[in-house]
Amino acid sequence: MEELVIEQAGSYIESICQHSSEMDEIIHKVMKKDMYTYEHNNRLHGYSIQIGEKFHLSKDRMEKLGFAALFHDIGKINVPDYILQKPEKLNEDEFEYIRMHPTDGKNIIPKAYLGRIGDIIEQHHERLDGSGYPYGLKNEEILWEAKIIAVADSYDAMTTDRPYRKAMEPNTAMQELERLAGIHYEKDVVEVFKSVLMEQGVIGVLAK
Ligand SMILES: [Fe+2]
Numbered sequence: 001m002e003e004l005v006i007e008q009a010g011s012y013i014e015s016i017c018q019h020s021s022e023m024d025e026i027i028h029k030v031m032k033k034d035m036y037t038y039e040h041n042n043r044l045h046g047y048s049i050q051i052g053e054k055f056h057l058s059k060d061r062m063e064k065l066g067f068a069a070l071f072h073d074i075g076k077i078n079v080p081d082y083i084l085q086k087p088e089k090l091n092e093d094e095f096e097y098i099r100m101h102p103t104d105g106k107n108i109i110p111k112a113y114l115g116r117i118g119d120i121i122e123q124h125h126e127r128l129d130g131s132g133y134p135y136g137l138k139n140e141e142i143l144w145e146a147k148i149i150a151v152a153d154s155y156d157a158m159t160t161d162r163p164y165r166k167a168m169e170p171n172t173a174m175q176e177l178e179r180l181a182g183i184h185y186e187k188d189v190v191e192v193f194k195s196v197l198m199e200q201g202v203i204g205v206l207a208k
Contacts, residue, residue: 026071026074026077026108029077030073030074030076030077033076033077033081034076034081034084036084036160037073037076037084040073040156040157040160041069041070041071041072041073041074042070043156044069044070044072044073044149044152044153044156045066045069045070047069047152047155047156047193047196048065048066048068048069048145048148048149048152049062049065049066049069050193050196051148051151051152051189051192051193051196052065052066052145052148054192054195054196055148055192061145064116064117064120064145065120065145065148065149067117068116068117068120068121068124068145068146068149069149069152071105071108071109071117071121072102072105072120072121072124072149072153073101073105074104074105074108074109074121075100075101075102075103075104075105075106075107075108075121076101076105077104077108078097078100078101078104079097079098079100079101080097083097083098084163085163086163086164087163087164088164089164099133099134100134102121102122102123102124102125102133102134103122103134105118105121105122106118106119106121106122109121116143116145119143119146120143120145120146120149122134122146123135123137123142123143123146124146124149124150124153125150126141126142126146126150127150127183127184127185128142128147128182128183128184128185128186129183129184131184132150132184144186147185147186147189148189150184150185150189151177151185151186151189151190151193152193154173154176154177154184154185155173155174155177155193158172158173158176159173170197170202170203171203171204174194174197174203177190177193177194178190178194
């Protein structure tokens with residue numbers, strides 16, 4: 001199982017495992033803590049790279065986007081299990097742990113990998129209209145890479161079974177992203193992600 005999942009994550013995870021025992025340790029901590037988060041991080045890596053390629057981001061930005069996607073939720077290591085698994089709505093105190101995970105993630109990433117990666121991780125729950133967390137940043141205050149991860153993250157969360165609800169169909173999830181494009185999510189990112197999923201036959205032409 002472990003080998004299979006690492007293979008799915010592609011060359012990034014391999015090179016990290018080869019070159020940094022510190023990163024390897026983090027990856028295994030996440031895997032041990034919560035398999036969903038671990039697999040979700042890996043899927044996010046794939047989606048984000050596909051979106052980034054469509055935008056023709058530079059090699060350097062693509063590399064940062066890939067690392068940030070792979071590690072965007074590592075801050076959840078600090079969230080108690082019962083909160084991650086809770087099927088009911090979280091209370092304010094419980095949600096405070098969730099609110100902290102982007103900044104915790106930034107702080108966990110070893111300094112050698114930081115650069116903009118930490119900022120991307122910290123901003124992946126910010127929303128264009130300022131309704132996100134941890135800082136309530138708006139529009140241009142949010143890094144482009146964080147906007148890409150936000151769209152892919154929300155899509156993946158909607159299309160997989162969660163403790164609080166069943167998975168949505170891809171078309172329905174895309175309609176929800178389109179409804180919130182320009183409000184929560186960057187319009188261009190949603191559009192590009194839609195074209196990626198259509199090309200792969202994951203969603204149909206009816207998703208409008
Ligand atoms: Fe997250």
